[in-house]
Amino acid sequence: MSIASALAICPDLVIVDGEDLTPFRDVSKRLYALLRSYSWNDRVERLGLDEVWMDVSDIIEYNVELLNRHDLEHSWFCLDNKDPEKGFAFDARGFAGQVYGREKVGLEGPGTGGYEGGQAGLLRTKLLLASHLALHLRLKIEEEGYTTACGISTNKLLAKLVGNVNKPRNQTTLLSLGPDDGEETVQRFMGSHQLRKIPGIGGKTAAALSDYFISQSKPGSSSPPNPKEITVDDLLSCPGLSPSKLDSLLSSLSSSSSTGTGTGKHILSLLQGHDPSPVKPARSIPTQISIEDTYFSCPLVTIEQIRRELVKITGSLLKRMKTDLMDDDKKRWLARPKTLRLTTRPRTDPKEGRGYGYGRVSKSQGLPGYVFNNGNAHGDDEIVQRLVAETLLPMFRELNPLNPRKGGKEYSIGLLNVCVTNMDSIDPTTAGGGGSGGGGRDIKNMFMRAREFTVYDPEHEHADNTGTQPETEAELLEHSDVDVDVDVHAGDPSHDPDLNLDMSDTSYESSNGKARGSLKNNDNGDPSTTNHQQQQHPVSTIHEQAQAQAQADRDTNHHLGTNMSTNHYYFHIEDDDEVWDDSPDNVWNHNEEEPTEEDIDYDDLRDAEGMSCVNGDSDGDGDGDGDGIKCPLCNHFIPLFALSAHERFHSMEEFEGELD
DNA sequence: TGGGGTCCT
DNA sequence: AGGACCC
The missing domain is CATH 3.30.1490.100 (DNA polymerase, Y-family, little finger domain)
Incomplete structure (x- = not known):
């Protein structure tokens, strides 16, 4: 909604000129520094203010070695290869958080492709470890007062997408486990997405692809397809589809995509869940x-x-x-x-x-x-x-x-x-003038906020080919005539032990059912995530937290029915997900007692320097987008920048005795 | 419709 | 210099 139309609807709306993103940047910076401090390879890439990918494959491989398969329950995750004591205890019999694909099983038990189950088993083990690392990091971020969602997978694309699956305050690991299962799982996962939801396929590309699908499907059949709802599966079912076909479809777009795409070949590999792009090393200086x-x-x-x-x-x-x-x-x-x-x-x-x-x-x-x-x-x-x-x-x-x-x-x-x-x-570490006193080991001057994360294995980076068979010479000659092969038959996934953990921000649910918007766990006494307990019982507590959190998530989902959004406050949320449907009940649960104004702490809503927000644009076409919250008093969507003004608005109402 | 960013022609 | 993508 434009400001103009907002004013038409609500003439009293006070518009504050100019958003100042500084507070967001500051929080972003803090949380980014936090995450970066856990990385061993400094591959910590951010996207916007609230997403981060981390490549943690080195950490994961190190910890695979440490696993004692005879006592998985009492495992230790080592966070510092120079200090065995630094780390956390966890139960390696199961995944932390949610899992997409197969049942949620761990390393024990029949039919799990277990610990020693060959390549598939190894990949599973790595993903499992990554899920626990992800949980640990997410808890660290909760200690700072923010919540996250996270996806864990074998590349950035998949990690980002799977992070949306259990959106608010949860994590999901994409279980892609090898030739017999992995590709199926990945394709099933990818196939269900609308084209526009695939990162790297933007409005232009999606429109071109949709047009193509519609033109192909017209003769035969049924209902008029809504361009926005066309899925990856739909498109891939087009008989004539080939990289060169796509090339020509997209040729009118002067260039395609940020992922280095542009070619039909690349688009096709995206559709199949392949993404060879590496997690870029953290940068201290913006471009x-x-x-x-x-x-x-x-x-x-x-x-x-x-x-x-x-x-x-x-x-x-x-x-x-x-x-x-x-x-x-x-x-x-x-x-x-x-x-x-x-x-x-x-x-x-x-x-x-x-x-x-x-x-x-x-x-x-x-x-x-x-x-x-x-x-x-x-x-x-x-x-x-x-x-x-x-x-x-x-x-x-x-x-x-x-x-x-x-x-x-x-x-x-x-x-x-x-x-x-x-x-x-000017490289700070080699700059002439400088601090003899200490190498620039301080990372506090970085930016960032928390969201996505990835892990993969640089060693296998060359095997880009999740897209194309690493077919030896064919590979080398490949560029001569690219198109022919549509069936970019994925390489053997077990060949590709990249892990990719994608951490994405989510929401905060008021823990006591009272509609306070506090972001801080410590403020509202959420017992499951306090510092205190964690320090007292480092070994058991994190696991308990995981359990508690998982249970809480289940409870929440259960009693909220299918709509997870009810009575949640969302703090900086992803752009394109279905979590928000903008219906008023989404933010305010009518079953709850209506809050009085005193119950509403605008500072808290704004807290975190204004990290609160609601997603407005769920169709991804750019309309209705904007961060903000629904005002608990009047139930209007209030953009972040207008929050304080809106607060004033209500105070004035009260002052004039019009409220009530 | 907002206030940023990145990479590729 | 602009376009496409991302949040």
Whole structure:
């Protein structure tokens, strides 16, 4: 819903100008640092503010060796290969959390493909260990006051997707266990997804694929397929499907996908659950920093308006540069962007709304060196003014050469974005000036928040081929004529012991049934996850926590019926899942006593620096998206940025005696 | 409809 | 410089 239509519905709505994402970034940073501190290989990749993949295959392999199959119940998971005491006890007879595929069985018992069950057994063992590691990490994050969801699998794609299966505050391991089972499980899992749900297949690609499916299925049969509901299975059932066919289908898209796709071949392998992309090593320096503002409902028309906005934006940008590109003391730049980019979106006619990025145009230029001159007494203001006057405004005029159709000398600008990029990075550990005192072993200056995680085995990275048989020479010659083989018959999964743990954020359920939005476990005394117990009984408690949590999840699901969302508060949730259906009951359980205003702690709702949110866009087409909560008082969806304003709104109501 | 990001042409 | 993808 646009702000304009929100205002139409609710004229009293107070709109707060400009979201400040700083609090989100800070939390993100903290949790990312936490996760990173557990990694042995620093392969900890983030996506957005709230997702992380971790490649933990090294940790898993180490711990496979440690397993004592004669006493699985009392296993020890070692978190530090130099300190055997660092770790946690767990029960290796079963998986932690939920499992997709086969029954939920552990390493013992008949027909489990058990501990010594060959390659499949080994993979199962690794996945099982990863599930326990995932639980451990998730509990650590809960100690910080946040909840997560997590997927565990053998590559990033699968881990991310399977993390959605038991969405709120839970984890799921995708059991893909070898030639006899693995591919079946993976294909069954993948096949059930709508095309658009596959990461890497975005709106354009999904539309093209759907069109193709519809064109193919038309002659024969039945009901008119809804493009959005076409599944991977549907598409794969098209007889004529081949990589080259897909290539031509997608050729009109100038480029495809971020996963390095673009080719039909790649898309096909995605559809089969293959994803050779490695978890990228943690990066301390972003490749780009940008600040933008939109003026959708009230386009900027005068050059003076534009100048003022550019000053605001540039001021924030300089601040961001200092927090993200300087060392802790703000003494030294760790990286200097070399390029400055200005992007605008001339407001187009209402009809032309089409793409989300429609009409964006940009210009790049060198970033003047004076930007890095610090220590100025007047602060940044001079720098900002100068940059706007000397660089940004001229760029703007180039971008918007003449006055638009207004007839006069007016602009009509719906968006401004200022970006610094092309980082010239100064390696902190080798930088001349520096801290002799201690190598940069401090990771606290990283960003991140918690969400996805992965684990895989770099050693097998070359066997990219989950997609294509590692067919020796055929592989080498492959590029000569790529298409023919549609049946990218997966390689032997047991060949591919990559583990991929995907941790994704979820929700927080108020533990006492009272609708308080507190994020902190410690605040509301949730007994199952307190620090205290964990320290007192490290061995038994984590397992108990797992059990308790699993039981709690079952209870929750049970008494809530099929709708897991009731009476949950969601804190930063994924974009595309069905958890939210926007019906009012989703957030507020009418069976619960209606809260009075005193019961509602807006600080808590906002807590975590505003991490609370509700997913709005479940169809993934970009509409209705936005983070926020449903107000317990009026049941309206309140975007995060408007939360405090909304709170004020109710206080005013109360003040005026209109409430009640 | 928002305020960011990444990678690939 | 722009497009496609991600949150």
